[in-house]
Amino acid sequence: MARKSEEDAHDALARAQDLIYDAWEAGTARRRIALAEEALTISPLCADAYVLLAEHAKPSSDEELNLWRRGVEVGRQALGDAAFEEYVGEFWGFLETRPYMRARFGLARALWARGVQGEAIDHLRDILRLNPNDNQGARYVLAALLVEAQRDHDLALLLKDYPDDGAAAWSWTEALAAFRRAGDCKESRARLTQAVTDNGHVVAYLLGERPVPKSLPSYISPGDEDEAIYYVVDFRAGWANTPGAIDWLRLVTSPRKTVERQARSRSRPQ
Template sequence: MPKKLLRPAIDREALDAAQEIAFDAMEAATPAKRKQLARKALSLSPFCSDGYLVLGEEASDPAGRIDLFSKAVEVGRAALDPDLAAEGQGQLWMFIEARPYMRALHSLAVALGEAGMVGDAIPHCELLLRLNEGDNQGIRYILMDFLLMAGRDADAQALWSRFAEDDFAAWTWSAVLLGYRAKAPDLQARLKRARTSNSHVEAYLTGGRKLPKDLPPYYSPGEPSEAISYAFDARKAWSSTPGALEWLRGPTPKRPKRRDDDAMSAMVAGDPERIDRAVLALLLLGLHGDGRVWKSHDWGTLDRLHDKGWITDPVGKAKSVVMTDDGLKAATDAFNALFGPTEG
């Protein structure tokens, strides 16, 4: 295996100094400071791939990001001795000199995918998996989403089989979508394994829980943070698969109208908004488990709470519903307003 991957003509001392400044740029507190340090790094060495990487991350438009990430890939590749890099293929991540190039390829693939250019992003991901067979960068998760979005199910299945023992949510839930598309006989077993891996994914995929605007800064396996990260990236593949989300939600039988519904409506009059707030507040008293609340209240009110996005659909055999993040906040506010301590 090669010990050094840089071309002999590269000024190693200048590149090392530029790399240290690029690392400082990545950790700088403001966009202006990050860009300033990135440009300083590039002034020391035009082969500082991470300098272009930082500038790309700060670009405001997709085209600008793609151009700068492409430049980062270009100079990162140019800094490496092609013969030595070929010798280290498969374990290239083990060599520090190659990591800027591989980071640039990763960022370029993500930027292309975000711009809707999935077909252009896939080859970069496939190249990274050839260069780094152990996949230290987690490229397989990105590639899986891209393959599913592109309808390349056979390639997605081959990729999944390569890392079949992976128990992260992104892998187990991708296996469910693949199984649904292929009408796999073990679909229910896949679903069971996925739910065991992370039981929160279902609610975020089907709309039972609202996805936040921004991704969590990090995630933990089995936790809502992991479910959010997966659903955020995989929702396009799921929503573009006819019937997949409806199947995941399960049957939703219509609620039969009760004989006393009309009579109760006539007897009980009031402001629906105030009633909704009161019932939402009372639901907190039965809060248990993963945001679940007992649905032992008027059906009409529960339907309105669902329409407002505060609880999951009350129609079904379950005796409880899940309160959404927005619903939990609204319920807390209503409870404090109605039943909080009074000033005395």
């Protein structure tokens, strides 16, 4: 009898998840919310329904935070304790874990937005413990939080955990970490040179020469402006709160303006 009940719950969760897939494709927020609410009537363990509802809740509201928390709770309940032992290290590779992981990542970001740094950091570190391949990009958010929290030792360890990360967000963070560690020196300048090579658009946004758009880009392309925007949204507070970092960035990259002015001058008709 217990096995039958377990199978029924599993089938109900699968049907609820199918509704969430439909919700992701829905054309309006109202329709997405309606489908998420319907999914919860089919299975109260549908974590992705809470994820979707949280994404449509008022940012930084108690309602939003509670929805993220509820998503984590039911996601863990749906998986069962055994999954957290059997799947650790490759968590994202099992499809049934992903609603829980989405909910937990969303909870971490919501906590960060409310200034609850410690709990947000704990969630992100555990996400990386469960899934060190980091399909969600949790390490970038964690790095930004560690900078803001001035946990430089933990940041250094995190950077060492992903030595082959080729994303501009990583090289820019390595440059900031080097400056925080030793100020203006050969290493920090070399790191910054590499960061600018990876994505030079970041400079103008960090220096306030370009405003960050209110609506974030839909996609991120390596080396492009959209990648720079996403980096600055998460890391500008860390740069601004690091004494001397913005002035150092302006100083070291000042030849960039001369080159740009010369290029514009050459492009003008004579």
